[in-house]
Amino acid sequence: MINKTVKNAQEALQGVQDSMTLMLGGFGLCGIPENSIQELLRLGVKDLTCISNNAGVDDFGIGLLLQKRQVRKMISSYVGENAEFERQLLSGELEVELIPQGTLAERIRAGGAGIPAFFTPAGYGTEVGEGKESREFNGKRYLMEEWLKADFSFVKAWKGDTAGNLIFKGTARNFNPMMAAAGKITVAEVEELVPAGELDPNMIHTPGIYVQRIFQGEKYEKRIEQRTVRTA
Amino acid sequence: MINKTVKNAQEALQGVQDSMTLMLGGFGLCGIPENSIQELLRLGVKDLTCISNNAGVDDFGIGLLLQKRQVRKMISSYVGENAEFERQLLSGELEVELIPQGTLAERIRAGGAGIPAFFTPAGYGTEVGEGKESREFNGKRYLMEEWLKADFSFVKAWKGDTAGNLIFKGTARNFNPMMAAAGKITVAEVEELVPAGELDPNMIHTPGIYVQRIFQGEKYEKRIEQRTVRTA
Amino acid sequence: MGLDKNQIAKRIAKEVKNGMYVNLGIGIPTLVANYIPEGVEVVLQSENGLLGMGPFPTEDKVDADLINAGKQTITTLPGSSIFSSAESFGMIRGEHVDLTILGAMEVSEQGDIANWKIPGKMVKGMGGAMDLVASAKNIIVAMQHTARDGSSKLLKECTLPITGLKCIKKIVTDLAVLEVTEDGFKLLERAPGVTVEDIQKATEGRLIVEGDIPEVQI
Amino acid sequence: MGLDKNQIAKRIAKEVKNGMYVNLGIGIPTLVANYIPEGVEVVLQSENGLLGMGPFPTEDKVDADLINAGKQTITTLPGSSIFSSAESFGMIRGEHVDLTILGAMEVSEQGDIANWKIPGKMVKGMGGAMDLVASAKNIIVAMQHTARDGSSKLLKECTLPITGLKCIKKIVTDLAVLEVTEDGFKLLERAPGVTVEDIQKATEGRLIVEGDIPEVQI
Numbered sequence: 001m002i003n004k005t006v007k008n009a010q011e012a013l014q015g016v017q018d019s020m021t022l023m024l025g026g027f028g029l030c031g032i033p034e035n036s037i038q039e040l041l042r043l044g045v046k047d048l049t050c051i052s053n054n055a056g057v058d059d060f061g062i063g064l065l066l067q068k069r070q071v072r073k074m075i076s077s078y079v080g081e082n083a084e085f086e087r088q089l090l091s092g093e094l095e096v097e098l099i100p101q102g103t104l105a106e107r108i109r110a111g112g113a114g115i116p117a118f119f120t121p122a123g124y125g126t127e128v129g130e131g132k133e134s135r136e137f138n139g140k141r142y143l144m145e146e147w148l149k150a151d152f153s154f155v156k157a158w159k160g161d162t163a164g165n166l167i168f169k170g171t172a173r174n175f176n177p178m179m180a181a182a183g184k185i186t187v188a189e190v191e192e193l194v195p196a197g198e199l200d201p202n203m204i205h206t207p208g209i210y211v212q213r214i215f216q217g218e219k220y221e222k223r224i225e226q227r228t229v230r231t232a
Numbered sequence: 233m234i235n236k237t238v239k240n241a242q243e244a245l246q247g248v249q250d251s252m253t254l255m256l257g258g259f260g261l262c263g264i265p266e267n268s269i270q271e272l273l274r275l276g277v278k279d280l281t282c283i284s285n286n287a288g289v290d291d292f293g294i295g296l297l298l299q300k301r302q303v304r305k306m307i308s309s310y311v312g313e314n315a316e317f318e319r320q321l322l323s324g325e326l327e328v329e330l331i332p333q334g335t336l337a338e339r340i341r342a343g344g345a346g347i348p349a350f351f352t353p354a355g356y357g358t359e360v361g362e363g364k365e366s367r368e369f370n371g372k373r374y375l376m377e378e379w380l381k382a383d384f385s386f387v388k389a390w391k392g393d394t395a396g397n398l399i400f401k402g403t404a405r406n407f408n409p410m411m412a413a414a415g416k417i418t419v420a421e422v423e424e425l426v427p428a429g430e431l432d433p434n435m436i437h438t439p440g441i442y443v444q445r446i447f448q449g450e451k452y453e454k455r456i457e458q459r460t461v462r463t464a
Numbered sequence: 465m466g467l468d469k470n471q472i473a474k475r476i477a478k479e480v481k482n483g484m485y486v487n488l489g490i491g492i493p494t495l496v497a498n499y500i501p502e503g504v505e506v507v508l509q510s511e512n513g514l515l516g517m518g519p520f521p522t523e524d525k526v527d528a529d530l531i532n533a534g535k536q537t538i539t540t541l542p543g544s545s546i547f548s549s550a551e552s553f554g555m556i557r558g559e560h561v562d563l564t565i566l567g568a569m570e571v572s573e574q575g576d577i578a579n580w581k582i583p584g585k586m587v588k589g590m591g592g593a594m595d596l597v598a599s600a601k602n603i604i605v606a607m608q609h610t611a612r613d614g615s616s617k618l619l620k621e622c623t624l625p626i627t628g629l630k631c632i633k634k635i636v637t638d639l640a641v642l643e644v645t646e647d648g649f650k651l652l653e654r655a656p657g658v659t660v661e662d663i664q665k666a667t668e669g670r671l672i673v674e675g676d677i678p679e680v681q682i
Numbered sequence: 683m684g685l686d687k688n689q690i691a692k693r694i695a696k697e698v699k700n701g702m703y704v705n706l707g708i709g710i711p712t713l714v715a716n717y718i719p720e721g722v723e724v725v726l727q728s729e730n731g732l733l734g735m736g737p738f739p740t741e742d743k744v745d746a747d748l749i750n751a752g753k754q755t756i757t758t759l760p761g762s763s764i765f766s767s768a769e770s771f772g773m774i775r776g777e778h779v780d781l782t783i784l785g786a787m788e789v790s791e792q793g794d795i796a797n798w799k800i801p802g803k804m805v806k807g808m809g810g811a812m813d814l815v816a817s818a819k820n821i822i823v824a825m826q827h828t829a830r831d832g833s834s835k836l837l838k839e840c841t842l843p844i845t846g847l848k849c850i851k852k853i854v855t856d857l858a859v860l861e862v863t864e865d866g867f868k869l870l871e872r873a874p875g876v877t878v879e880d881i882q883k884a885t886e887g888r889l890i891v892e893g894d895i896p897e898v899q900i
Contacts (some may be wrong), residue, residue, distance in 0.1 A: 001734060001761030002701050002723050013412035027512045027549070028535040030528065053549070058828060068490040080588035086682035090586070098587065101511065102553025102595030106347070114775030114817055115338070116369035120557060121598035125576075125629035128594060131514040137348035137378070144371070155778030158529075163725075163734070168432060170546060171513045177548045197760025202401060203435050205548075207733050207763035209703050209725070209778045222528035228536040233516060233543030234483050234505050259730045259767070260753040262746065285767070310807035318804045330805065333729065334771025334813030338482070341768040346557030346599055352775065353816035357794075357847035360812060390747070393541030395507075395516070402747035402764060403731045409766045413558060429542025437766075439515050439545035441485050441560045454746035460754040462738040 001196045004164040004188075004214045012213045016152055018045050019072075021151040021164060022050040023108065023179040028225050031172030032061050035189045035217035037153040040065060051075040051148060051179070053101065053175050055085050062225050069093065075148070078103035081225065100128060103145050105178060110147035112181025117146045121201075144204065146166035153183025156217070157206070160190035161199050164208030173205065180210040189217035189227045233428045234267060236396040236446045241271035244419045244445045250277050251304075255340065255382040255411040256284040256294060260313075260457050263404030264293050267449035268386040269419045272297060283307040283340070283380060285333065285407050287317050292455050301325065307380070310331035313457065335377050337410060342379035344413025344442065349378045370442075378427055385415025387439070388449070392422035393431050396440030404438065412442040421449035465657045467680065472606050474499040475653075476565055476636050479604055480506055487511060487556065487565030487596060490534045492606040496565055500674040507543075509561055511592045513552045516544030533592065555609035557599045559636035566577035567591065568607045568632075570622045571582055573669035575644040577605065590627065597628030609637035609666045616668035618642070624649070639663050641680060648672050653680045658674045683875045684856035685898065690824050692717040692900045693871075694783055694854050696839055697822055700760065705729060705774065705814060707784030708752045710824040714783055717757035725761075727779050729810040730768045734762030745786030765871035771810070775817045784811065786825045786850075788840045791887035793850040793862040795823065796842035808845065827855035827884045836860070836867055857881050859898060866890050871898045 006012045013036065016022075022040075026032030041049075041064055048071050055074050056063035065071050066084050073095040079085055089093035099107070100122040110118055119142035123129050133144040155176040158169035166188055168176055180186045186208075193216040238244045242351050245268065248254075254272075258264030272280075273296055287306050288295035297303050305327040311317055320326035325369055332341070332354040342350055351374035355361050365376040372401050387408040390401035397421055412418045420438075425448040467475065473495035480486060480500050487509045488494050497517075500506055508517040510532040517532055518539035525539060532538045535678075547555075555561060570578040577597055580590040597603060610616055618635065635642045640663045641653040648670030654663055655678050664671055683754045685693065693712035698718050705727045706712050715735075718724060726735040728750040735750055736757035743757060758764075762808060765773075773779060788796040795815055798808040815821060828834055836853065853860045857879045859871035866888030872881060872895050882889055 001759060002703075002725055019511040027533075028531065030531045030535070032510075076589060078589035078591040084885070086586045098547060098589045100590050100594035101549065101592040102557055104570055105553050106345075106557075109772075110350075112776050112778075113338075113772030114777060115350050115352060116372075116374055117367075118342075118347050120347060120595075122557070122595040124502070124598060127593060128590075128625045135349075136537045140348075142348055146515075161761060163763075165761065165763050167434075170527060172529040173546060174513050178550050181772065195760070201734070201758045201762040201764045202399075203733075204763035204765070207765055207769070207773070208761065208772060209727070209733055224526070224528050224537060225535040226531070226537065227526060228520045228538070229523050232522045233486075234507055247654070252637060260749065260752070262730075262749050310809040312806035317830060330806050330807045332812035333767065333810035334775055334817075337767040337771050338775075341554075344558050344560075345554030346559060353774070354811075354813040357818060358812060358844045360808075381793075393543060395545075397543065397545050402745060403728070403749055404747040405764060406731050406767045410768050413554065413560070424873070433514075433516070433540045433544040433546045436545035436547070439547055439551070439555070440543065441509070441515055441555060455779060456746050456749075457746070457753040458749070458755065459744060460738045460756075461741050461744060464740040 001163040003162045004208065004211055005162045006213045006215050007040045008215055009035045012215050013039045013043060016043060016045055019047040020151040021049040023183055024050060025155040025176035025179050027053050027171065027174035029061050029223050031156055031174050033154040033156040033189050034220055036187055037061065038062060041068060046070045047072045049073040051150060053077050053104065055079040055082050057081050058084050064108030075099060076212040077104050079227055090094040105175060107145055108178040108182045109150040110180055115147060117144050119144055131171045146184060152182045153179040153186040155180045155186065155188050157188055157190045157198065159192045159194060160188055160214050161194050163196040164188065164214050165199055165204045166206035166211065167199060167203065168205050177206045180206045185212045186210055188216065191217065191220060235394050236440065236443055237394045238445045238447050240447055241267045243449050245271045245275060248277055251279040252383040253281040254383040255415055256282060256388040257408035257411050259403065259406035261283050261293050263408055265388040265421050266384040266452055268419055269296060270291065275298060278302045281305040283382060285309050285336065287314050289313050290316050294356055296331040300448055307331060309336050315447045337378040337407060339377055339410050340410040340414045343381040344410055347379060349376050351376055357369060358398040375386050380414060381447045382415045385411040385418040387418065387420050389422045391424045391426060391431065392446050393418055393426050393428045395428040396420065396443030396446050397431055397436045398438035398443065399431060399435065400437050409438045412438045417443055417444045420446045422446065423449065423452060466655045469640060470495060470519050471682055472636050472638060474605055475641065475680055476604055480563065484562040485509055485560065486563045487561050491567045492566060493565040501578060511552050511556065513547050513549055514544065516541045530631050553595050556595055559599055559601050561600060562602060564603045566596065568605045570617050570619055570624050571605055571632050571635055572622045573648040575630045576622050577627045577632050578622040580627050581625040593627050597631045603632050604634045605632050606636055607641065609639040616666055618667045618669050620669045639666055651677050653678055667675045684719045684873045690715060690854050690856060690898055693859065693898055694822055694824055698722060698781065702780040703727055703778065704781045705779050711783040711785060729770050729774065731765050731767055732762065734759045769812050774813055777817055777819050779818060780820060782814050782821045783824060784814065786823045786834050788837055788842050789823055789850050789853055789899045790837050790840045791866040792849045794840050795845045795850050796840040798845050799843040811845050821850050821855065822852045823850050824854055827857040834884055836885045836887050838887045857884055863890065869895050871896055875900050
């Protein structure tokens, strides 16, 4: 089996350059590629276009890249919980393109699956539909939306094997599988990297063909945004 | 959790009528809903439109429905290995619509996912593209293809739970997951039906929301079309 | 006078029928889960990729890898399933979710909804709201009948940027339960202590009052 | 004279490079798997939903739930993965598969291919062929140079119904190895004992011969 293993984040991110379009997995802070984000900070690449459902919080996740002014444009569905983001947006330093969450997920899926465009009802009749082709099917109006692709995709999985196969845990799956398929180069960081053959072929969430580089990440903080508990 | 269990195939197929459009999972004879096909035979419903990648063999799978003249139209990607099929087609008793396999899979997926149309390169410039809208994206030509849905979908899984969650085994997965989502009523037959809670939520291939009725099938023959072996 | 947030949630819970798959928005809709009657089996969908959302975890069961769309830590239930965001919105777009309950800033008498953007204020994004309202078979809005300045939020036309057109079927406010019909807001129930005249005054859009309007029973 | 099926497969195997994901069609292409050189790691994709196709099983390992696109019983390998048909063709359409090897009835000098239908004969269907040829980055055709009646299968224009336009990059026949260029079929290698004149005679489409044409090395 083809071996996709690289030593660490540094090796995994070789080739990342200014002005690239990146996809970063995660929903809120759940399932984000923490190690790759740290390496992006270290590299200091700038003018990035980041496609990610959210933009992190002030001092974690993509928020860290915003603080260092590495991001020129965010493509997201929801960018709350981030004061620095708001400041840059209002000052014009940062551009933002807001996309309905399902449309975002499907446009990324389309990018990976070779579908240049599709029709969705989301956003028809709203400002999201302005300038877009719309069409009626079975008496309902739909917008045509195009695929999204990235120069690099950064995803985070629970387990992975040397062949690049990935298994996600819980709702940390979210956008990661589609982004893995939509990146020209996909970097997967995993909590546990195992030899090919240890994962059940039947239980793979992302087949290794989509992953070009895989490494075992370290020091996962896995910060929780809303710790809500009940008493037993 | 909502309980989707029904007693048997007879109860599962209540409401199936003449002239309906049915989807049947499977690739060749691998992963076909054997019990539901038997019940369709027993019911004797006719003038059916069957959407299935293949049409079975003379004496097994959908071939059995063809023998009893229950099928008016097949929508498939490949219909070889079936002499009765050929006879009915040439005599005009049977209509067939051939669709490229990937387009078939994606049209069914679109049906389940609420996407009325999408663009694919498959079939452009061939007779498959005749009468269809085509369009250029990034210098390449694509055909617009529309979703497929069914009155009933019949799928076969390895394990299922009472909430309708399904796990497939090996390449018996094939078209089953997309068909489960594209049926107005989806009937799942499984080799082993377990109580909700016994399957790992992280390892479900088809979430229970797509399945309206589930039952444990019996007497699976699982016929092999091409038994190919090597000596140890 | 009028219903409080929990009472609005409790009233909406009566709309939740056995066997439904339900998506609950953030705010009052989330509270609905607390009032689903005994014996009514429903499955809650969280659009970040979970069917069968359970209660908040006890302290020892908190898992950073298990959150809902409001980013709160949650639990699974026996029979839950987890999937990607593409699958999740396929489920929503494909009309597999039976009922969506969400908040709104404005609803028009045609059933248009505005709930994602206030011009001049920081725009946080629509999240999954546009997908949900464009696709759900049945949408109930939970909202206050009027804004803080007393102006109506049930309008002839929405003044704020639209989230979706002609999609809202029912509205439960602090003052009333209303159905969106071809002819306007049809008054179904009034909150205890609230008169039809109070509701009329608080409703800018066309209000249809036919016969006696019963009090909300919760 | 000329290459037999196994020799064609063996020659094609030299085109398979380390690290490639490869889809093999039915017939001669399937044989290519037998000749992939030691040390060249490739992953075979079977479009019915498997990456990492292994050899046929021993009798005791035969599993009806594990077949390839030719419906033959097969095995998995360490690192294999299994997925749905939609995912499989997403992989193909999204150009994640590096190389596709398939058979053909006709190839035109523009790189068009016909391999799914003969008018007047029972049409079995295109299966995944149209998806594969519309999407693959690199397609090699394995075929006989001429039909049984001696007529060329390398044509100016395909006469049979088309499977895909301008998609074939390379052809390996019993007589020759050819590249499809803007100007026609460029002769790269000739089979042992076959002359350039033999190939010219068997090729209806434009044949480009530049310099000495070496013999196929297998």
